[in-house]
Amino acid sequence: MLHETYQLIDPGVLGQVTGWLSEAEHVCFFGVGASSASAMEAKNRFLRVTPKVECTLDARMQLMRAALMSSRDVAILFSYSGATKETLAIAKAVKETGARTVCISRFSHSPLAELCDCLFLCGGNESALQSGNLSVKPSQLFLMEVLYLSYCCQNYDISLENRAITSATLSEMMD
Template sequence: MTGNILESITAQYHSLTRSGKKLADYIFAHTGEAQYFSISTLAENSGVSEASITRFCHGLGLAGYNDFKLALAKTDRVTDMGELSDSPQSIASDDSLNCIFQKIHQASVLSLNETLGLLDENTISQAVDLLVNADRVYCFGHGGSMVMAMEAWARFSTASSKFIQITDSHMQIMATALATEKDVILVFSYSGSTKDMESTLQTAKMHGVPVILITHYPNSRAAEFADVVLLCGYNEGPLQSGSIPAKVGQMLLIDCLFYGFCRKNPEATAAARSATAEAIAQKLL
């Protein structure tokens, strides 16, 4: 595919199937927001199947849905720094440093507020109970989400030794294959739609291993395998992959889980945190 994706859709419109035209009509009417959707969300909103969306993308000469989202994002006007210009937090090179600071702050506050608004006490309590009662907790993620998995592991490691973090996707699925229903997988996936993560979660389901998912998309593929789904705020577009504001919301969820975990056994966690702090103190000058 070359040129503008919307022009390509228009050129092929009359040769599309009924479901293809239905999808195209939806995309024309919702171009700005569609680029933020997971494939499951687009399928639900447009009224066509995920398989139809995949065929639609292939018909446009694209490798898959992620390529389609990227092409769709590029049809929108962007700043000279690659930021989507439809957001008041978009940054351009002619912004002063102070203006950039303000926009970054606004985006982070927006992420925190949206995540707080999505928090549900009962869902957090379910997740905390799983973490407290687990023999082992595996913290998984891929790409930018791996960073969040490491953040969770580092945070919980100050209070308990049962949290484990594995970076390699092959080792993740191997550990999952040997896990039991007494273990828990705490998985981070903003999109909830990655191949490696799907393979790991399918294995977890097969072995009855409980899964806690932190994602932005409640109807994502990963959510189908999760026992508990916690939602983070902030719409991250394809051109903003790995954005800090998206991570800020996830870090709020990590801390909510951490303090929920600690309050279940305050004496033990206080002793563990004191012990780890004393050990680290020896490393300081």
């Protein structure tokens, strides 16, 4: 599954999205149902190196946040099927604001993929009995890790500085 996901990464899209994230005022991660775990994990990962990331788990709160985005922002939407009703509503709200949109999905011809500016495809198949389980999460998280590392490389000095600050702050709690 991870090898398939790796093979599906378009380096041009990766570079473009990394640039958008670097320039963005806010980066909002969206996902409903099982995909909300991937969205929250992505926010938690990026929060180690940049304060401009956001994620909320409630679908209605996500829709409100989406409506308040601007052309200086980036939305990353997780949906295995690319057809989840709530995620599509969020994507439409984001598009109306002029914010850039990135989709992480299994299907390149899904309604969500059609709405978004860029698409990352994840490998792995989910059967009807597996719907919503953790079988596809590794590929979604792998894509986020690739994007995170690309962001850190492009913003090396500040990422390193912020990573040291957040690590030191957390270490103080452990003592």
